[in-house]
Amino acid sequence: MDSEENFESFRLAVCGQTDVGLKRQDNQDRILITDVVQAVADGMGGHEAGEVASQLAVETLEELNTFSLKTIARRLPTVEQVQKQVQLADDRIRDVLESRGGTTLCALALIRSAGPGRDQVSQPMVIPPWTGSFKMSQNTDVLSKITPEMLAEHRARTEKVSAETQSSAEYTSLLLVNVGDSRGYRLRGKELRQLTRDHSAVQEMVDAGQITEAEARSHPHRNLITRALGAGADSQPDLTVLQPRIGDRYLLCSDGLSGELTEEAIQEILVGYPEREAASQVLTQAALEAGGRDNIAVVVIDVLPAADS
Secondary structure, three states: OEEEEEEOOEEEEEEEEEEOOOOOOOOOEEEEEOOOEEEEEEEEEOHHHHHHHHHHHHHHHHHHHHHHOOOOOOOOOOHHHHHHHHHHHHHHHHHHHOOOEEEEEEEEEEEEEOOOOEOOOOOOOOOOOOHHHHHOOOOOOHHHHOOHHHHHHHHHHOOOOOOOOOOOOOEEEEEEEEEOOOEEEEEEOOEEEEOOOOOEHHHHHHHOOOOOHHHHOOOOOOOOEOOEEOEOOOOOOEEEEEOOOOOOEEEEEOHHHHOOOOHHHHHHHHHHOOOHHHHHHHHHHHHHHOOOOOOEEEEEEEEEEOOOO
């Protein structure tokens, strides 16, 4: 899949793909590539439930692109409108699946904003009150153990992301949306940085100092997420308004990629393959060669000058 569109002084050029991997019978990962929003969704649950959840997530986000085309002059969404659409996706998944499945989501959307967004991103580390339960030796259903009371306590201590969403907004910015452990990275120059923080048992254990990053990669809880659309008590997305720079490259991916490749390996491929299609193909092949134990979803997004052909 491939898409390009001009917006003010920059445009986004996008390419992505999914692969079932080497161990799974079906592919529950979905990608979305449109003029306005790009996304990766990684379904969880049984075969049908996971596929339905991830498909509903990307179909609901795709409506943002449809809405933007309904006026003579393209009207980009605001932070508030994107957030409402993510909530709608959560509602639709819950209605259809009745908590039998859910999905992670990582998306990058063009938006109207009152300011240019953050040039540098530093996510706050607030340790959730349920992290202590992750010391158990066996896998468990983490989502069902997060009570509304725990969630309220955590949110009260968490830095809120706020943004002005009035219709007179003047800037075209990028909004990074994250729920679960699908990830968003940015390559700037030759330096790769993870912009999202995983909503997962192992990430919260790392943040709490219970385990190291190296231990997290092989920990028995590494596949357990603490936030998802359509499941559990918490489906609230992390939202970050970003200031795009010409030359930036973004990567959205499911844990079928990030769980197989180190950050150094991902950086080497993104730097070494300037063509988006080649980069997405090589990343996918590298994840397969590293084991391919899960479905793989990759979306590569380049920020280019608007005048480029």
